[in-house]
Amino acid sequence: MTNSLKLAVFTDLDGTLLDHDTYSWDAAQPALDRLARQQCSVILASSKTAAEILLLQDSMALSGQPALVENGSGLIGLVGTHSPRTxxxxxxxxxxxxxxxxxxxxxxxxxxxxxxxxxxxxxxxxxxxxxxxxxxxxxxxxxxxxxxxxxxxxxxxxxxxxxxxxxxxxxxFGRTKADAMTHVIHALKPDLTLALGDAPNDVEMLERADLGVIVANPHHALLPMLAGERDGRIIRTRDPGPVGWNIAVNEILDRLFPE
Ligand SMILES: [Mg+2]
Known part of the structure; x- marks a missing residue:
């Protein structure tokens, strides 16, 4: 059953939706399936190139969704958006x-x-x-x-x-994931945004979203405490990568779309 809430999920890949070592997202598939059932937008936001992201979108059944490529310096999948090649x-x-x-x-x-x-x-x-x-x-x-x-x-x-x-x-040339995220929000007009990331280059995106999830990554230093954590808008997972991603997204979906 779907309700009418339009949720847009912006997610980093390496160390967040993809396992740091194996690049697998298998552990997050249950939450991804649930997002698909609720017709939520899932916007991959990564340092990866358009060529890489298009392949991943295909494997994840996310083809045609917008995506932030090369850390937000480019944007794909939105009609009328032109990112100058630099x-x-x-x-x-x-x-x-x-x-x-x-x-x-x-x-x-x-x-x-x-x-x-x-x-x-x-x-x-x-x-x-x-x-x-x-x-x-x-x-x-x-x-x-x-x-x-x-x-x-x-x-x-x-x-x-x-x-x-x-x-x-x-x-x-300075456009960040958060800048590109703003373009996507203007185009999709979601009711609610959720962002997930694990590294300093995700912080702006996490702060910009209505809800944020810092996915644990034991391979690098802990992110400093973010402003949104004090009021519970941003949470941290205990488990790293797709395992933490799956648990956090399922918990949020339990609240937003009780099944
Ligand atoms: Mg990452």
């Missing part, structure tokens, strides 16, 4: 940064598909899709914290900002 410009700006700093940043564009594969655990074919970029450049930083701040300043002079996700430092 990858070539980003790579050109990287070459303008002083060589002493540039040498510490190894972006996906500096790596072979085999490099990306061994770093991420993706198959070489999937790694090639991760390298099919339109809007942003993830990479590894091998320098110190002080050099990193100088790197940020050098990039900022060209309008480029950097964000730290679970694994990578990602460069873009």
């Amino acid at each position: 990858y070539t410009a980003l790579r050109e700006i990287l070459d303008l940064v002083p060589q002493t700093l540039r040498a510490h940043f190894r972006g996906f564009g500096d790596m072979s598909a085999e490099d990306v594969s061994s770093l991420t655990g993706l198959s070489p074919k999937a790694a090639a899709l991760a390298q099919t970029r339109d809007y942003s450049e993830p990479g590894l930083w091998s320098g110190g914290e002080e050099e990193l701040r100088t790197f940020y300043t050098a990039l900022a002079q060209h309008g480029v900002s950097a964000q730290r996700g679970g694994r990578f430092l990602t460069l873009s």
Whole structure:
């Protein structure tokens, strides 16, 4: 049975809906099925590229739903939304940064598909899709914290900002998951929004949503206490990845759509 509440769920993938190590979402399938039965929108919001997200949407029976790609610097699945492609410009700006700093940043564009594969655990074919970029450049930083701040300043002079996700430092022209989320909310006009994430680059999205879930990720430092946690708008899961995702979403659905 469905009720008329329009719920839109924005979810990060790696370490949130997908297991940090295996990339499986099996444990979250019961909650995903329930969201489908209630005709809720499920908007994948990830650092992944459009090429990767389209495949995942297909496997998850979410084809045609909007999705936030490359950390929100791009948006797919919404008619009339145009995200200017900026990858070539980003790579050109990287070459303008002083060589002493540039040498510490190894972006996906500096790596072979085999490099990306061994770093991420993706198959070489999937790694090639991760390298099919339109809007942003993830990479590894091998320098110190002080050099990193100088790197940020050098990039900022060209309008480029950097964000730290679970694994990578990602460069873009600054549009975030929360910015792209605002576009989706304007288009879908949901009654209620729920966001789930595990890393600092999800915080704005968690704060922007009506309800937020911080999914436990023992692979990195705990997120600091968020404002919404004090009033219970944002909760934390005990279990990591899709297991925590499934429990939290089911509990929220129990309240919103009692079966
Ligand atoms: Mg994540």
